[in-house]
Amino acid sequence: DQQVKQNSPSLSVQEGRISILNCDYTNSMFDYFLWYKKYPAEGPTFLISISSIKDKNEDGRFTVFLNKSAKHLSLHIVPSQPGDSAVYFCAANAGNNRKLIWGLGTSLAVNP
Amino acid sequence: DADVTQTPRNRITKTGKRIMLECSQTKGHDRMYWYRQDPGLGLRLIYYSFDVKDINKGEISDGYSVSRQAQAKFSLSLESAIPNQTALYFCATSDLTSSGRSTDTQYFGPGTRLTVL
16 A cells, blocks of 8 residues: 555656646655656755755755645745756655655656 | 765676675765665665674665775675666665764765676
8 A cells, every 4th residue: 555655757847947746645644745856867866855844845947845734835936957867766754663654656757 | 076976887797606795885874774776666775784793684675785895984794686676776875973873864876787697
């Protein structure tokens, strides 16, 4: 049973526009959420995270929003650039066990 | 130099062979993980180790074994490789804060592409 769901396998956006990647979760015990970016033939790299005590975290062009009541988070990239084209994974965990639970990823294509 | 390295980067082997994938890290992290990635299935945890004396099974440990030789080294073995173990394998590390709470963020190696014929 998928506890972290990324329902859109792919997304295509024009350069300069906003990219919005969505993630839903089912486990109300999750208290920390992360986004990773993955290029082909490379390992995932950490992008941005958010604690459940916040509803927004921003880092340059990347902003993550958390809606705990809806068990939903989203990653906004603005403006989108061709170099942002990659697979984006949402991950979550709960407690100090610290095993990340991963979504299946969304492939973002930013077109020039 | 990369903080998390994996060897080999690519490997083609035959069914029934024993294979070892190695992971080394210079980050000084206590926690290490092995994942596999398959198309459409995301990242699945095979084994993880929270320190040298602690080894835990992940969600898909059958057919795999691990060894934590030192804080910096965590190897994954396929005792008798089978074709459905063809996948991309990633090693990752994470650390604890000074208060003992995990920092959550995992740092990944570049991956090993394994093909079992």
